Amino acid sequence: MTIAVLLKQVPDTTAKITVSGGRVDQSSVAKWSTSPYDEYALEYALQLKEAGAGDLVAITCGPDRAAKMLTDAAAVGVDSMLHVVADTTEMDSKQIQSILAAAIEHCGADVVLCGKQAADTNSGSTGPGIASMMGAACVGMVSEVMVEGDSFSALRASSSGNERVSVSRPCLFAFDKASTELRRPNVKGIMMAKRKVIETVSASDLGIDMGESQVIIESHDSPPEKPPGQKFEGADSVQTVVLKLREEANVI
Amino acid sequence: MPFDALDFYDVDSLLTEDERMVRDMVRDFVDKDVLPEIEHACRDGVFPDEWRVTLGEMGVLGAPLKGYGCPGLSYAAYGVICRELERGDSGLRSFASVQGSLAMYPIWDFGSEDQKNYYLPKMASGEWIGCFGLTEPDYGSNPGDMITKAEDMGDHYLLNGAKMWITNGSIAQLAVVWAKLDGVIRGFIVEKDDEGFSAPEMKGKHSLKASVTSELVFQDCKIPKDRILPGVKGLRGPFSCLNNARYGISWGAIGSAQACFDSAKEYSLSRIQFEHPIASYQLVQNKLSWMLREITKAQLLAYHLSQKKDSGDWIPEHISLAKMNNVDIALEIARVARDIHGANGILDEYPVMRHMANLESVKTYEGTHDIHNLILGRYITGIQAFTRETS
Numbered sequence: 195m196t197i198a199v200l201l202k203q204v205p206d207t208t209a210k211i212t213v214s215g216g217r218v219d220q221s222s223v224a225k226w227s228t229s230p231y232d233e234y235a236l237e238y239a240l241q242l243k244e245a246g247a248g249d250l251v252a253i254t255c256g257p258d259r260a261a262k263m264l265t266d267a268a269a270v271g272v273d274s275m276l277h278v279v280a281d282t283t284e285m286d287s288k289q290i291q292s293i294l295a296a297a298i299e300h301c302g303a304d305v306v307l308c309g310k311q312a313a314d315t316n317s318g319s320t321g322p323g324i325a326s327m328m329g330a331a332c333v334g335m336v337s338e339v340m341v342e343g344d345s346f347s348a349l350r351a352s353s354s355g356n357e358r359v360s361v362s363r364p365c366l367f368a369f370d371k372a373s374t375e376l377r378r379p380n381v382k383g384i385m386m387a388k389r390k391v392i393e394t395v396s397a398s399d400l401g402i403d404m405g406e407s408q409v410i411i412e413s414h415d416s417p418p419e420k421p422p423g424q425k426f427e428g429a430d431s432v433q434t435v436v437l438k439l440r441e442e443a444n445v446i
Numbered sequence: 447m448p449f450d451a452l453d454f455y456d457v458d459s460l461l462t463e464d465e466r467m468v469r470d471m472v473r474d475f476v477d478k479d480v481l482p483e484i485e486h487a488c489r490d491g492v493f494p495d496e497w498r499v500t501l502g503e504m505g506v507l508g509a510p511l512k513g514y515g516c517p518g519l520s521y522a523a524y525g526v527i528c529r530e531l532e533r534g535d536s537g538l539r540s541f542a543s544v545q546g547s548l549a550m551y552p553i554w555d556f557g558s559e560d561q562k563n564y565y566l567p568k569m570a571s572g573e574w575i576g577c578f579g580l581t582e583p584d585y586g587s588n589p590g591d592m593i594t595k596a597e598d599m600g601d602h603y604l605l606n607g608a609k610m611w612i613t614n615g616s617i618a619q620l621a622v623v624w625a626k627l628d629g630v631i632r633g634f635i636v637e638k639d640d641e642g643f644s645a646p647e648m649k650g651k652h653s654l655k656a657s658v659t660s661e662l663v664f665q666d667c668k669i670p671k672d673r674i675l676p677g678v679k680g681l682r683g684p685f686s687c688l689n690n691a692r693y694g695i696s697w698g699a700i701g702s703a704q705a706c707f708d709s710a711k712e713y714s715l716s717r718i719q720f721e722h723p724i725a726s727y728q729l730v731q732n733k734l735s736w737m738l739r740e741i742t743k744a745q746l747l748a749y750h751l752s753q754k755k756d757s758g759d760w761i762p763e764h765i766s767l768a769k770m771n772n773v774d775i776a777l778e779i780a781r782v783a784r785d786i787h788g789a790n791g792i793l794d795e796y797p798v799m800r801h802m803a804n805l806e807s808v809k810t811y812e813g814t815h816d817i818h819n820l821i822l823g824r825y826i827t828g829i830q831a832f833t834r835e836t837s
Contacts, residue, residue, distance in 0.1 A: 382505050384468055
């Protein structure tokens with residue numbers, strides 16, 4: 195039995211993003227990291243593997259540089275890695291989902307963990323879209339998952355608090371922020387990662403016909419500059435400030 | 447602001463991928479576990495035990511040693527580990543240097559097979575802490591004239607004497623102690639509970655406050671016969687340990703310098719005087735560019751030395767130059783960084799005064815700055831200035 199964790203490499207949250215020619219300038223990104231929600235998925239996938247739920251494969255779809263992220267995942271304990279090398283910048287969500295669904299099938303995985311959304315595009319469609327293609331149960335907003343015999347028990351946020359959901363294979367868990375951060379590697383793990391080979395394939399190796407993108411990205415723009423703050427002085431302004439805090443800022 | 451490690455010439459790109467992964471691992475430990483706690487540890491004068499546990503879990507103790515549960519990393523990786531640890535605090539790096547280079551190394555190189563199998567795995571895992579007893583109250587730069595002596599009593603050795611300035615002494619489970627047996631310097635493994643052995647802590651330091659420093663006292667201390675290190679006689683034993691520790695320090699000092707540079711850069715960009723950030727003034731820029739220049743040179747020196755260590759093509763004088771230079775510039779960078787921070791520089795809100803005070807010790811221990819100059823002087827001239835005898 196195989197568990198898959200899906201990882202996406204995104205600009206680090208501390209990296210400066212510049213836009214040039216209507217597109218995010220990827221070459222100007224100083225540091226790339228694993229998307230933070232995916233790191234939670236990875237930690238809980240490692241816990242499932244350690245609980246004996248199956249072997250763990252880390253899968254990514256992205257350019258050559260994304261391989262570094264798979265090596266980092268190997269250092270914390272994933273058994274194997276699959277890298278679908280592709281330029282995803284102009285792909286729509288459905289194309290990426292079909293690549294990842296085919297990659298999951300290629301690895302023979304029927305339990306999938308991923309982040310609820312990526313820190314760059316924030317679309318949140320990858321997990322549910324793949325679950326739909328796999329015909330798998332999809333549990334979103336997950337903060338914990340455990341193996342219980344043949345099924346899995348997940349904790350997720352609901353409108354009335356947390357709820358515990360039990361599902362059987364095939365299933366997909368899309369992670370929100372969880373209580374346990376991704377573990378730090380150790381020297382032994384790093385040395386083992388050096389010996390693990392990343393399987394590298396292309397979308398066509400997986401036998402997928404993605405078709406044309408249904409979405410056309412017209413342009414990227416930097417967020418508008420924040421307007422300067424407003425300054426009030428003296429006791430006379432109290433009423434105005436209270437009114438603004440209530441009516442405009444909606445904080446009281 | 448997150449730490450931005452100055453690497454102007456991108457020297458880290460010369461490291462292997464796994465060496466960079468080790469760097470990132472230790473950097474993460476320092477960011478998340480060490481920096482939030484370091485000022486408390488300094489105020490309380492303690493080395494937090496959690497750091498010992500995590501160093502063991504990461505598997506970085508005794509980094510370049512192979513076999514017996516040791517990591518088996520390159521000397522470049524060992525250097526990077528020291529640099530990242532010392533970016534946190536010199537006391538933390540001192541802990542790792544003493545454990546790996548001064549306590550584990552002599553057992554690994556000069557110990558019996560039984561000693562290696564018994565001690566090294568639990569020292570690599572951090573379960574046991576080791577210390578190194580060479581310096582005595584009256585014999586620092588001149589260890590060859592040490593007073594501590596061992597006597598062969600037939601079924602055991604009897605150790606008498608005292609060691610001073612011993613990092614990790616009071617928290618260690620074992621001490622590698624150098625003493626004269628029939629006038630010849632030999633290494634002995636002394637365990638914490640050995641009869642006649644005590645390790646009182648030295649208090650009142652203004653430097654390396656998060657590191658434990660102790661005396662080791664031996665009063666008719668009985669040592670079983672199988673605890674002598676069989677593989678070495680004379681000063682070569684302790685000096686070969688010091689070579690490895692000094693090598694690590696030459697990298698470690700860069701970490702302190704990077705931390706001070708980063709803090710000075712950030713501070714000077716945000717501190718406004720006369721309506722402009724002080725970073726916009728030429729005097730401050732001159733100081734920052736001098737720091738960048740010296741750190742870059744130190745990085746190249748340390749990296750090149752790492753390659754020589756890994757290939758085996760090195761002499762102790764190479765290490766003397768790197769230890770002396772890199773600590774010297776790190777200390778001066780810490781002082782200039784304190785100056786750039788103005789009065790704020792003396793507060794523990796910023797790391798600069800702590801690094802500055804630490805580096806005063808680092809300049810003196812493991813061969814003082816002057817002694818390394820004399821080692822180089824002897825190399826150049828063939829004249830030994832310590833004893834005024836030609837070598």
